[in-house]
Amino acid sequence: MPGRPAPAALPPAPRAWIGLIAALAALVVVVLGFLYAGHSEPGTVDAWIHEAVYGVRPPWRRVALATDFLGEPAGAAVVVAAVVAGCLLLRSPRTAVLVVAGAGVTVVTTTLLKHLVGRTINGGYLSYPSGHTAFLTALALALALLATGRLGLGRTAGTLLVLAAALVAGAVMGWAQVALGAHYPTDVLGGWCTALALVPATAWLVDRTADRRADRTTNAVQRQTH
Template sequence: MITSPPALPPQSRTSLSVLGAFGFLVALVLGLWYAGTSGTTGPDAVLYSVFDRAEGLARQWAIVIDFAGEPVGAVVVFLALGLACLLFRRPRTAILMVVSCGVTIALTTGLKPLTGRLIHGEFLSFPSGHTAFLVTVAAVTGLLVIDVRGLGPRAGAWVLAGLVVLAGLAMGWSQVVLRAHYPTDVLAGLGVALAVLPPTGRLIDRLTTP
């Protein structure tokens, strides 16, 4: 068994559970609503009108952010966070990162053909795997910061929510302006990531506790 701080810091379990429940509901409702559809309607049409296609420097930034969710970029991000976990002697957090990212990627990949939502008439788009991956990494980073810094419940909740929102907005913006996903695909990807983390963390702590 592993003798180290838990994957889920005790002071963050409540806030993470709330985020997880919210994420599950968002992904479920959007999945049922948009299954088998294509095209921009409702919220997607409104948000598309706000976020025009990126040009020039903005497009370059969108491509850089998008790269973090591509295979090579994801490996770089993955290894960087994994190294940080090991440097701070948080092996359970490293395990959480590996397992939660794996489950999140598997779910977003598997949900695409189940929902059958198409973008550009041929590409399965729901939910956004890029967004789900980066939000998962951001949330695990938040848990690492909370644990290492010994933050209390309130400060920890702000750190966790802040990093999740920042990652979701950054990757979500890139996917929308690059027209790789509908805005609601992005929200669903964020929801899947948040829904996966709490049960995964609890399972890891249970299986690795002496």
């Protein structure tokens, strides 16, 4: 007989609200992309925040560099491997798939958007949206969705947990990116919203694919027993 189904990557209770948030986040990504397409200078809000945050000194600079490393290829690979291993130990294979797929889709999308929007910083480096911020936010979202399902949280509590996790991850990495001068604050916001838009959609696809495979397995077993 088929085993017990794996926990959903996108828990049912907060699904509608998270879907709405994802749609709004996608809209923000598009609007900011149009506003800053081809720009090479900070906007008014960018300049104000940049002045307050940029140029941190030790020990905070070391903290910013360590945080930035989590979004670099080597650091990201280690983090993803550790999180996937944890998900498998918790018997949450769908979340393990979401971690890899969600982070991958998010990073690829930010890379494509950078070339499409063409905003630059520091003499020609593509900056919008921030891939580092999107990556860490994507991981936080996947883990928050896992916690929501395991704790059995309802629509409101689950949505708040997911948003809080995304906000903390985005704020930490976003601070590091602005402090190091790698991105404008609006680049950080664009990266954060990119993850908010893509991870729930990816989670839904993971669940849909896994459910279809489980249904096919169940039907095959039923045919064999009759």
